[in-house]
């Protein structure tokens with residue numbers, strides 16, 4: 001059998017399919033690209049919530065609710081770093097952000113404390129510490145300006161989340177935290193980590209697993225994304 005036609009057909013197929021899959025990774029024209037990151041997954045369980053649930057389940061539930069909500073708004077293109085219970089490495093998560101040309105990144109987590117008294121939500125943004133480079137060449141200055149712009153935008157985004165989450169958990173904010181968070185390092189877009197509450201606190205835990213509260217949290221975060229744009 002002469003398989004040359006077959007080979008030609010396969011090459012043609014690749015030529016057609018490759019641009020298509022590539023196009024899928026581009027945000028559609030006129031839409032803002034957002035990456036939502038359900039913390040943990042697969043063998044990485046995160047904090048234990050109950051015998052039935054771990055942090056990875058809660059973060060996926062809230063992230064999926066957020067996608068559903070944002071898909072309705074029309075002008076936002078949402079990607080999750082995982083849509084099922086699977087392991088996703090830190091580098092894979094960052095690769096997705098880059099590939100999707102995301103304009104903003106939000107990572108969802110559940111906190112744990114040494115004592116059961118710790119309660120409330122926390123929002124982390126990339127640290128300003130060490131943000132400025134020592135060199136003073138024009139290239140470095142431009143780089144610093146770009147870096148400061150997304151750091152400032154991260155703070156602005158974090159403040160919006162604080163305002164909207166405060167409606168779900170009144171007076172439960174533990175404030176904005178400027179910190180070295182591995183999930184946020186090396187990104188050049190506004191990015192935050194939201195710790196929605198403490199699995200180690202009985203009152204927080206009850207709220208976190210409650211479907212209505214999960215919906216309220218998802219709505220508050222989506223509102224923050226819309227406010228940001």
Ligand SMILES: [Zn+2]
Nearest residue numbers: 039046109110
């Ligand atoms: Zn976590």
